[in-house]
Amino acid sequence: MRTMATSALALMAGLTASAMAQEAAPPVDAADEEVVVTVQLRKQKLLEVPMAVTAITGSTLERFGITKFDELSLIVPGFEVQEQSANNTGFVIRGITSDSGSAQSEPRIAVFQDGVSTSRNRGTYMELYDLERIEVARGPQATLFGRGALIGAVNVIQNKADPDAFSGSGALGVGDRGFFRAEGVINVPIVEGKVAIRAAATHRQREGFVDNLSGGDALGGVNVDAWRVATTLQPTDKIRFDLIFNQHVDRNSGTAFKSGTYAPVGGTLSPFTPAALNLSAAGFEGGREIGLNRRVQSATLLGSWDFDNGLTLTSVTGLRHFNALELFDADGSAMPLIIAAEDAKGDQVSQEFRLAFDTGGSVTGFAGVSYFEEDGTQRSATQYDERYALAFATGLITGPATPSLAQVQAIGTGFLTSLTGSPAAAAALYAQLDPLHGEYSINRGETTSWDVFGDVTWKVTDRFELNGGVRYTRDDKTSTLAAANTRTPSALGGLLVAQSLGQQAAAAASAGNIPLALALQAQANGIITAIANPAIPDPPVGLFTQPQALLSKNDTFDGFTWRLTARYQASDNVSLWASYARGRTPEVIAISPGNLPGSSAAIETLPAETVDSYEIGARAAGLLDGTLDAEGSFYYYDYNDFQTTQFVGGSIRTLNAGAATAYGFESAVQWRASDELTLFGTYGYNHARFETGAREGNHFRLSPDHTVSAGFTFEVPIAGFGIIALTPTYSWQSEVFFDDNNDRLDLQPAVLPGLRDRAVDEFQKAYGLFNVRLSYETEDGGWTVTGFVNNIADQEYLLDAGNVGDSFTIPTFIRGPGRTAGVEIAAKF
Secondary structure, eight states, rough: HHHHHHHHHHHHHHHHHHHTOOOOOOBBBOOOBBOOEOSSSEEEEEGOHHHHEEEEEHHHHHTTOOSHHHHTTTSSTTTEEEEEEETTTEEETTTTTEEEOOOOOOOSSEEEEEEEOOOOOGOOOOOOOSEEEEEEEEEEOOOHOTOOOSEEEEEEEEEEOOOOOOEEEEEEEEEEETOOEEEEEEEEHHHHHHEEEEEEEEEEEEEOSBTTSSSSSBBBBBBEEEEEEEEEEEHETTTEEEEEEEEEEEEEEOOOOESSSSTTOOOOTTTOBBBBOOOOOSGGGGGGEEEEEEEEEEEEEEEEEEOOSSSSEEEEEEEEEEEEEEOOOOOOOSSEEEEEEEEEEEEEEEEEEEEEOOOSSSSSEEEEEEEEEEEEEEEEEEEEHHHHHHHHHOOOOOOOOOOOOOHHHHHHHHHHHHSSSSHHHHHHHHHTTTTEEEEEEEEEEEEEEEEEEEEEEEEEEEEEEEEEEEEEEEEEEEEEEEEEEESOHHHHHHHHHHHHHHHHHHHHHHOOOOOHHHHHHHHHHHHHHHHHHTTOOOOOSSSSOOEEEEEEEEEEEEEEEEEEEEEEEETTTEEEEEEEEEEOOEEEEEEEEEOOOTTTEEEEEOOOEEEEEEEEEEEEEEHHHTEEEEEEEEEEEEESSSSEEEEEEEEEEHHHHHHOEEEEEEEEEEESSSSSSEEEEEEEEEEEEEEEEETTTTTTOOOOOOEEEEEEEOOOOOOOTEEEEEEEEEEEEEOSSSSSTOGGGGOOSBBBBBOOOOOOEEEEEOOOEEEEEEEEEEEEESEEEEEEEESSTTTOOEEEEEHHHTTTTEEEEEEOOOOEEEEEEEEOO
């Protein structure tokens, strides 16, 4: 830690010393655009912002070919994105992950689209196109962005309609693996200077990287359509309204969950070779095939009124709806063991009013109030072949060969014979096992929230300013849960209950309690008799989701968040800052069903998670005669009441894992070495560890200690022809774990006796990705042709490991994309 602190201070000292001898241009990106951000809810030059924030302009996104969040994360220090699918994208800032799909959970990272929260995980992912810029603010931002900004915020600012000029653009791209991308934008003034309309649309598709030996499309393929219509009304130079409609649709092939336990016939366990996933299951979700169907719709109304007395009133109104149905083969093998679906829906209404004051004096600031209402559900459905599930539960099918139905039957009848003592009884019981047993649970979360907030900046001198902000949040929450068998109770679940009762009877007999032993054995025999006889109702149990009548709990919570910052303008082109901030996610009413037979539902009110963060940083723009931009920040934070999931007492529970700490350093540099050559790079160090409990010393999940990115753009102007530009980039990250338990054997619970994950393989070692883009642009900038190759070395790496299969001790693995290549042509007018 001392070394990182020394490095941070050395960088700041170096920037300050350089600034004393130089005056330079304002901050620019590689396209020579002045970087203006609104991360502090007002327009500022990036140099004036006292926090670690990276702003990527729309032109930079286009130059790097960035259309997805995971691509963006490669060039932003302290920010990682895991795109398992568009329906399950994990956002990570400074080691803290936000990816829960439960309708009752709270996001830890705020994702905003033009001031409207899109943070609910199943509705977060969006295609990145026709954007003004993206701002990634690291560190607690709850004072500015409200709920969800525990450790940071991502602010996506879309291009608005321009009433002053007609313009348009288009792009087409093709490549290997069926890659095709199209984008079109048109901006039309209706009343010059006052009214305009802008329309943009994009389509992107690509085949997956894992062939499915069971047939159908390659796994992990994408098919995305998105469109946007924006209108602007600007009756005067002091009043402006923007109305924006968005729709995003995903129709993706199945996620490439590949079993690490059972190999396809004639195949291997490697996630980088073909899988054999079941495309569908009879009677499950109407016979739909595995894959994702997702639709996100939103309407946003932005209003701004500038008054003559230095006051500005801003209104942000948002309506959002998402509907996402994803089917997947949870066991990742050819066995019809488990097929699953998640059906998530959400509706959101929000309104914010903010009054800012800036009279030209030493004190500026804003105050506001916001309203947020959300209603979401998550239906989790599973279907089991109980014949395979019984053989699996015995612990006798350990792989790697996938067992045949005949092998499964032999194992199952053998187990039932040992349970009943009679081959005939065993055969009768086996006949009752359901090959299409279905279960589901539905969790629902309703939230009504009010916020009151304010932020004040005092410019003590021309070069030194202090800032303070506070936000009060009051939430009214209702959580509900219901669970049921789809058709009939689980025969296998009943047999597991009978087995458990028999074991308890034997233990009682050994202890000399004969009456109890006889009573327990009688119960076990009664269950076995009921299951074997179709005329007798089976016990009302499930296999891995226990039936539960509607449970509901309502409560009200409130809390404060705050921030304090100090900024010193060392020179016209160097700024230093220090800050302390409190981040908070509201309390959660978590209601979860019982899982194994005999377990029951639980209602738990989990405390608010909090982060107390301390940071110092420096930012420079235009050093070395206007050619060098750099920034660096050092941080430390305490994380309290961290929530995680764990298998306890036969059920998966959300628990308070206690406390954790992290410290780190982030930096970014851009040097315009000549008119032709621009070099850039980032580095992030994050030491995030659990402090207490069984996970003490563990890494945070999805959190590498080190991340590096570097590259350059070399432009060759040719008179009368245009510009040829070469942009190679390299990104690297250190080892990463996919679960908070770090796949430690001592933290792997036994789901059933003899069933335990015994392999330590749910992590990804350090790896790097090398991409290159070569483009030609005409002299007037009207046409551009770009060739690209991503992951040139065809590096093999994992996106995720564990997943739903890990809950059954048979983890699955998802590979990352391999090498891709293509060409795009774009035009502007």
